[in-house]
Structure formats: structure tokens, C-alpha cells
Amino acid sequence: MSAEPLQGRYAATAGRYGFVRLSDDLSADLFIPPRHTGGALDGDLVACAPLYGSVLEDRREARVVAVLERRHARLTGALEGPRRDPHFVPDPPRLPSRLRVSGSCGQALPGDRVLAELVEDEGGRLPAVRVLARLGDAGDALLDAEIICTEFGLPGAYPPEALAEAERAAARVAACAWEGRRDFRAELAFTIDPADARDHDDAVSVAALPGGGWRLRVHIADVAEAVAEGGALDEEARRRGNSVYLPGRVIPMLPEVLSGEAMSLRPGEPRPVLTLSALVGAGGELRATRVEEGVIESRAAVDYDRAQAVLEGRAGYDPEIDEALRAMRALALGLRERRLARGGFDLVVPECEVDLDSRGLPRELRRRLPQPSTQIIEEFMILANRIACAYAVRRGHPYLFRVHGPPDPRALERFRAQVRFFAPEAPAAALADIEALRRWLARLPPGPRSWQIHALFLRAMQRALYGPADEGHFGLGLRGYAHFTSPIRRYPDLFNHRVVKWALARDRQEGPAAWRERAAETGRLCTETELRAERAEQALLRVKTVRWAEQRLGETFAGRVTATQPAGVYVEFDEAPVDGFLPREGYPARGGPGRRRRRRDPRAEAREQVVEPDLGVEVLVRIARVDLRARRIELELLSAGRAAQAGKRDRPPAGAGGGKGSGKAARQAARKVSGRGSGKASRKASRKAPDRAAGRTPRRGGSRVGRGRRGRRA
Numbered sequence: 001m002s003a004e005p006l007q008g009r010y011a012a013t014a015g016r017y018g019f020v021r022l023s024d025d026l027s028a029d030l031f032i033p034p035r036h037t038g039g040a041l042d043g044d045l046v047a048c049a050p051l052y053g054s055v056l057e058d059r060r061e062a063r064v065v066a067v068l069e070r071r072h073a074r075l076t077g078a079l080e081g082p083r084r085d086p087h088f089v090p091d092p093p094r095l096p097s098r099l100r101v102s103g104s105c106g107q108a109l110p111g112d113r114v115l116a117e118l119v120e121d122e123g124g125r126l127p128a129v130r131v132l133a134r135l136g137d138a139g140d141a142l143l144d145a146e147i148i149c150t151e152f153g154l155p156g157a158y159p160p161e162a163l164a165e166a167e168r169a170a171a172r173v174a175a176c177a178w179e180g181r182r183d184f185r186a187e188l189a190f191t192i193d194p195a196d197a198r199d200h201d202d203a204v205s206v207a208a209l210p211g212g213g214w215r216l217r218v219h220i221a222d223v224a225e226a227v228a229e230g231g232a233l234d235e236e237a238r239r240r241g242n243s244v245y246l247p248g249r250v251i252p253m254l255p256e257v258l259s260g261e262a263m264s265l266r267p268g269e270p271r272p273v274l275t276l277s278a279l280v281g282a283g284g285e286l287r288a289t290r291v292e293e294g295v296i297e298s299r300a301a302v303d304y305d306r307a308q309a310v311l312e313g314r315a316g317y318d319p320e321i322d323e324a325l326r327a328m329r330a331l332a333l334g335l336r337e338r339r340l341a342r343g344g345f346d347l348v349v350p351e352c353e354v355d356l357d358s359r360g361l362p363r364e365l366r367r368r369l370p371q372p373s374t375q376i377i378e379e380f381m382i383l384a385n386r387i388a389c390a391y392a393v394r395r396g397h398p399y400l401f402r403v404h405g406p407p408d409p410r411a412l413e414r415f416r417a418q419v420r421f422f423a424p425e426a427p428a429a430a431l432a433d434i435e436a437l438r439r440w441l442a443r444l445p446p447g448p449r450s451w452q453i454h455a456l457f458l459r460a461m462q463r464a465l466y467g468p469a470d471e472g473h474f475g476l477g478l479r480g481y482a483h484f485t486s487p488i489r490r491y492p493d494l495f496n497h498r499v500v501k502w503a504l505a506r507d508r509q510e511g512p513a514a515w516r517e518r519a520a521e522t523g524r525l526c527t528e529t530e531l532r533a534e535r536a537e538q539a540l541l542r543v544k545t546v547r548w549a550e551q552r553l554g555e556t557f558a559g560r561v562t563a564t565q566p567a568g569v570y571v572e573f574d575e576a577p578v579d580g581f582l583p584r585e586g587y588p589a590r591g592g593p594g595r596r597r598r599r600r601d602p603r604a605e606a607r608e609q610v611v612e613p614d615l616g617v618e619v620l621v622r623i624a625r626v627d628l629r630a631r632r633i634e635l636e637l638l639s640a641g642r643a644a645q646a647g648k649r650d651r652p653p654a655g656a657g658g659g660k661g662s663g664k665a666a667r668q669a670a671r672k673v674s675g676r677g678s679g680k681a682s683r684k685a686s687r688k689a690p691d692r693a694a695g696r697t698p699r700r701g702g703s704r705v706g707r708g709r710r711g712r713r714a
Contacts, residue, residue: 005047005065006030012042012094020048020062030062038064039125041118042094043071070127074117076147077129078138079110086110088129091147093630100128108134113143115150141360144543145249152536155240158255161232166255169226169233170262176272182294184275188320189219189296191265192377195303198260199243199252201488203273203298204380206327212282214331218384219296221263222272223487224497227254238522241529243489246540247354252489259488265298274497276384276484284334289387291500307373328376335379343435343477346442347454352577354544362548365576381485382476388484392499393470395508398516399499400492400523401482404464404473406434411460421615422453448574452562452616463531466492466523468516492526495519542631545578549633550626556638558620561613569613571621571635580633582621587613587637613640 008020010032018037019029030048032040040046048062077090079101086109088099100121108114113136116129136143149156158166189205203219227234237253244251252259265271275294279287300321309315311329316322340346350367357363370378385402392399407415416431423444430440441457444450461475466483473481484500487493495515502511557578563570568583613619621635 005049006062007045007047007068009071010037010040010042010044010046010064012037012040014094018042020046020064028060030060032062032064036063038067039127040064040067041070041072041096041127042092045069045071070118071153072118072151074115074132074150075129076113076115076135076143076150079105079108079112079114079131081110083110088114088116088131089629090129091629092151096126097629099126102128102130105131106134111138112136113138113140113147141547144360144540144547145246148246148536148540148543149249149251151539152532154244154251154532154536158236159232162236163255163257165228165231165233166257169228170257173226173262173272178270178272178295180293181272182275182292184217184219184273184294185270185297187217187296188299188324189217190267190298190300190302190321190324192302192304192307192373195305197301197303198250198264199488200265200298200301201263201486202377202381202384203265203296204328204377206324206331208327209279213287214280214327216278216280216331216380216383218276218278218380218485219265219273219294220276220384220485220497221265221488222274222293222497222501223254223258223263223494224501225272226258226263227494229498237494238491238525241491241526242533244533244536246537247544248356248360253491254488263488265296267298267300270295270297274388274500276387278383278387280331280335282334284331284336284338286383289390291388291391291504293501293504304371304373307376308371311372325373325376328380329372332372332376332379335383336375339379339382339477340442343438345438345457345475345477347458348446349451349455349458350577352541352545354541356544361551362544365545365548365578367577382478382481385482385484386478386480388496388500389480389482392496392503393480395503397499397503397511398468398519399470399482400466400468400495400519400526401470401480402464402473402492403467403469403471404475405462405471406474407460407462415456415460418456418615419453422449422456448560449616452560452572455562465527466530468519468523490526491522491529495522539631543628546626546628546631546633548576549578549580549623550628553623553626556620556622558618561615561617561619564615571619578633580621580623580635582613582619582635582637586624586635613637617641 006022008022010018010020012018016034018032020032021029045068046064047066047068048064051061051063075090077088079086080089081087086101088101089097102119108131112134114131115133115135116131118127119130121128187205189203191200191203193200201221205217207215209215240253243253273294273296275292277290281287306315307325310322310325348370350369353366353368354362355364430436470480472479482496483490483493484496487497557573559571559573561569562572568581570579571582572579617640619640620638622638624636625634
């Protein structure tokens with residue numbers, strides 16, 4: 001038995017028991033029975049001791065002996081119960097559904113949503129809460145973002161000293177005379193971003209060469225020129241790690257005076273840049289590169305959708321920009337084909353895009369797929385990242401790499417088993433090894449089936465991270481890869497900018513010792529903040545998805561089974577990126593494709609045969625109920641297999657309902673949405689650093705929700 005208590009993070013479950021993932025990673029997690037949680041809440045750092053002998057033995061059960069650190073120092077929730085003695089219902093779904101309120105509630109009343117802090121309750125097993133402030137009505141959808149920001153500990157206001165430093169930096173940029181920089185202002189360069197983007201950190205220009213091929217320039221905002229290393233602003237940016245892009249809200253890494261103004265490559269305004277130039281052959285081969293400090297003046301802020309319209313011949317900016325976009329498309333195709341031939345994966349999984357009204361309620365959820373205009377930026381940023389990395393590494397300087405390892409063999413085996421449900425015709429040879437699998441995935445016809453298979457493969461992959469060693473990027477099929485092109489919104493890029501600027505000024509001269517010492521810690525910190533931002537985005541998207549379903553109670557939808565669990569299956573709708581849970585109790589007693597199982601009637605001893613829908617089976621379902629706190633959509637099965645296909649053809653349009661409880665009265669009772677407004681989720685597709693192949697899919701085999709409001713996790 002270990003003499004010292006083991007430390008790890010406690011993960012709660014709906015069944016009142018939990019697990020502890022050990023800090024020293026001793027293989028599997030520890031199981032914590034309900035009677036031995038020791039007052040721990042989900043995410044807490046705890047000390048635990050084994051219940052039976054050593055945790056290295058077969059029975060890996062333990063008890064929590066102490067809570068070392070609360071994950072949720074502050075949290076939001078609703079007040080419920082009698083006015084004189086209300087209780088607190090936390091918003092985070094894995095926390096207990098009821099906590100005692102300690103002290104006065106101030107102006108808050110039952111039915112309000114409040115901000116509270118945890119206080120240890122010596123007389124109780126669980127902590128209590130102290131109400132700090134009233135936020136608003138408990139049902140107000142405009143509070144959703146605030147709830148998620150508090151739940152995940154996302155940063156709020158900047159420290160005054162960091163804001164003051166940002167103001168001084170912006171003034172220096174405005175007064176810069178540009179000496180010592182190459183002047184690119186006469187060349188045609190422009191940004192390509194989502195229509196609502198403000199932090200334009202890259203601009204591109206391309207020119208055809210007389211003998212064939214292209215000259216490409218990628219201009220990146222020279223943020224390192226403005227943000228001094230080690231200052232209050234730099235430390236705050238490092239603490240934040242990255243900008244966070246949520247539906248209806250952006251939490252920038254750098255203050256707006258820099259991220260949206262002084263450093264943003266806005267049209268008609270001179271800006272300092274680090275320029276990466278490349279001569280590329282007609283076949284996408286790289287002939288020569290150059291890195292230098294420069295100054296540019298962007299000609300236009302082109303958005304993805306209008307750029308796509310230009311490429312399709314449906315619209316135009318002006319003749320020069322239109323011609324440049326067509327040349328960029330040709331160059332990007334060559335770069336892409338060459339990259340994929342080297343072993344990169346091309347995985348297509350839709351992102352979820354939400355359109356909010358003025359009340360914070362979702363008007364529409366839609367899938368967004370990659371298109372040629374976004375692939376232009378993907379390929380140009382990958383190349384620019386490689387050029388900057390090679391420049392620094394050849395001179396022996398430390399660098400912060402983007403690391404993505406190959407899938408775990410056990411995860412690959414699970415994928416091979418799952419994919420048989422979606423593609424039973426797949427030959428065994430196509431799934432035998434990574435290279436054969438890569439080719440087979442690329443050949444799948446585009447559509448819902450291929451999206452699902454690609455999503456399953458993403459789930460089998462490791463998560464990409466930041467580190468000081470070049471361990472390669474499996475998803476992109478590259479070595480010597482690191483992030484460089486988004487220093488306004490990612491701290492690793494800013495770290496690497498400083499290294500490249502040092503190399504430009506001093507070539508091989510040894511840089512500050514602190515770079516080598518801080519690289520590993522900075523990589524670990526930024527990996528954690530990236531994961532936090534991703535999970536927060538997923539959580540808020542899920543909240544908005546549940547609100548969308550709440551407005552459509554009783555309506556029917558066609559979909560397909562995307563994941564299975566002992567308690568039921570998950571179904572994703574065809575017409576919207578929404579998934580819901582179909583409990584086993586709702587399986588049909590006979591008919592339809594799937595596995596036959598026995599179900600015991602709890603009111604009698606009789607058993608009846610039920611059909612469990614398999615992965616990939618098409619179903620027709622009705623939204624039965626929603627639970628906003630649990631962020632859960634529960635479905636009722638109407639038909640499966642061929643019957644579902646017929647229902648899909650015959651059913652009324654979404655919104656017309658169908659079946660008992662799906663009429664106008666039922667829908668009106670569920671709907672609370674009206675009014676107009678705008679609240680599209682900010683979208684800076686990380687197509688700026690694509691990583692379709694470099695992270696786990698955040699949803700259960702469904703659409704890859706929100707993978708990169710400002711950057712794929714490449």
C-alpha cells in the first residue's frame with residue numbers, strides 16, 4: 001500500500017460515484033464509490049487512498065481523503081425553493097443538483113440566476129455557496145455565454161497595467177517610421193477571413209512567374225514588435241494562451257486596441273509584418289523561401305463567402321483581386337495535392353454554425369463545410385508555418401512545435417470495428433495499415449456517411465499539442481511544423497515570432513536562455529488553454545443546441561445512429577447538426593434492423609424481444625423532452641431502417657410537427673423565441689492552421705462542432 005496519498009482530478013458521474021485520474025498517470029483511473037467521494041466535486045484536485053490493498057492490483061477502488069483544490073471557486077446557478085430558505089442549483093451539469101445557500105441572497109430571489117462562490121460547510125458532506133451577485137432571470141438565454149465563461153474559468157477583464165501597456169504599444173505602432181523594413185505597400189495584398197472577423201493577422205499576395213509557377217507572400221502581423229517580452233501585457237497574453245471564440249462572444253488574447261485595431265491588418269492602414277515569401281513551381285514544389293521584416297497596406301478585407309462567389313463566377317470585387325483569387329486557387333490546389341501525396345490526411349467533417357437572435361436564442365443551426373476559398377488560406381498558412389519553422393531551426397534556435405502523434409493501436413482497432421457498421425463493403429486491405437486507410441478515407445464519396453466515418457477516425461486520433469521537441473505532425477504528414485501565422489490570437493505563435501526576429505537580427509547567435517527554459521512550460525500551458533477554449537465552445541454550442549430543440553418539442557426528424565451506449569444510442573439529425581439521446585426503453589419491440597436483445601418489463605417478470613439500432617442505421621425520431629441543465633435532448637423512436645427512409649420522404653417539413661404532441665399547441669408551449677437581431681458565431685476558421693486530422697472530434701461521432709472559430713487545431 002502506498003504510504004503517501006495519491007493525487008489526481010476527480011471526475012463525477014450522474015450515478016453519484018466518480019473516478020480519479022492520477023497525476024502520475026498510473027495506468028487506469030481509480031473508481032470512487034458513492035460513499036467515499038469525500039465532498040469532492042467534478043474537476044477538483046483530490047488526495048485519495050486505496051480501499052483494497054494497492055491501486056496497482058486488480059481492484060482499483062479508492063476513497064477521497066482530502067480536497068486539495070476546488071476547480072470551481074466561483075460558479076453560476078439558479079435559486080430555487082421558498083423565498084426564505086432557497087437552495088442553489090449549479091449550472092455545471094456534473095455538480096450536485098442542489099447546494100445549501102450560506103448567508104443572505106441580497107436582492108436575488110428564487111427564479112433568478114446568480115453568481116456564487118463555494119464555501120466549505122463544516123456541518124455537511126458537500127460545500128455550500130455564498131451568493132455574490134444577481135445576474136438576471138434564470139431563463140435568460142443572453143446569460144448562456146456568461147455561464148459557460150464562469151464554468152470553464154475563462155478570463156475576464158485585463159489587469160490595468162496590461163491595458164496601459166497595450167495603449168502605449170498601439171501608440172508606438174501608429175508612430176512607426178518603418179525604417180529597416182522592406183516596403184511591400186505597392187504590391188497587391190489582402191486578407192481573407194470570415195465576414196465578421198476583426199483580428200486580421202495575415203494577408204496574402206501572389207504573382208505568376210514568367211517561366212511557370214508562382215511567387216507567394218504571406219504577411220503576418222508583427223505582434224512581437226508591439227508586445228514586449230516579460231511585461232504585464234505579455235504575461236497576461238501567456239496566461240490566456242489564446243483567444244476564445246464563442247457563439248455571440250469573443251474573448252481576445254490581446255486587448256481590442258491591439259487585436260482589433262493597431263495590429264490588425266486593416267485595409268488602407270500601414271502595418272508592420274513578418275513576411276514569408278516562397279517561389280513555388282507549377283506542381284506545388286517549393287523552390288526558394290525568404291523571411292524578412294516588412295510593412296504592408298492591405299488592399300481589402302475579403303470574406304470567405306464572397307471569395308467563393310468570385311471563384312464560382314457569381315460575384316466580384318475588382319479585376320485585380322478577382323484575378324489574384326483565381327491564381328491563389330490554382331496555387332493552393334498544387335500545394336494541397338503535393339502535401340496529401342506526402343502522407344497528409346484530408347478529413348472533411350462539418351462544423352456547426354449557430355445564428356442567434358437578439359435574445360440569445362438560436363434562429364438556425366447549420367453545417368458548414370470546407371470550400372475552396374477556405375482551403376486557399378489553409379494551404380498558404382501551412383506553408384508559411386513550415387517556412388518560419390525551418391528558418392529558426394536551421395539556425396539552432398529553440399522553437400515551440402505543433403506535435404501530433406499517430407493514433408494508439410487500440411483506438412485504431414475500435415475505429416476498424418465501428419467503421420464496419422457504416423461501410424460494410426470496405427475491403428479488409430483498405431483498413432489494414434495507415435497508408436491504405438488514408439487512401440480509402442480520401443476516396444469516400446462526400447456526404448453524411450463519409451462525414452461520420454471521418455469523424456470516427458478523428459476520435460481515434462491523439463490530440464495535437466505544443467512542445468519544444470519536433471516529434472512530427474501525423475495529421476499533416478509533416479516534420480518541422482509549428483504555429484506562426486496567428487500571433488494576435490495564439491501565444492505559441494507570438495513565442496515563435498520572437499525567435500524568428502532574433503534570428504533575423506543575429507542569425508545563429510544564442511538567444512535568451514529563458515526561451516529554452518520556458519518553452520516546455522509555455523507549451524504545456526498553451527495546450528491546456530487551447531483545450532479549455534475548445535471545451536467551452538463545445539459546451540456553449542451544446543446549450544444553444546438544446547435551446548433549439550426546446551423550440552421544436554414534438555417535431556419529427558430523420559437521422560442516423562452515430563454512437564451507442566449501454567443505456568441507449570445517439571442519433572444525429574440529417575437536416576441540422578443536432579444529436580439527441582434515444583434511451584433503450586424507447587426501442588421497438590420488433591421489426592427494423594439491429595441487434596435483438598431481451599428487455600425486462602420492470603412491472604412484470606415477462607421479457608420481450610427488442611431491436612437495438614446499430615451504428616449507421618437510419619431512424620425517424622421525435623424530440624420528446626429536453627433538459628437544459630443536463631444539456632440533454634431525449635428522443636422517441638418512430639421507425640428505423642426502411643420505414644425511417646419512407647417516413648423521411650413522407651413526413652412534413654421540419655416545423656410542421658407530426659404525431660401526438662407535435663401540433664401547434666405543443667410547439668408553442670415549448671417555444672419562447674421571437675424577435676429579430678443578429679448574433680452569428682464568430683468564425684475565423686482555423687483553416688488558418690488546419691487540423692482536421694489533429695484532434696478528437698468533440699461530439700459523439702457527429703459533426704465536428706466548432707472546431708476552430710479562429711483556427712483548426714493543426
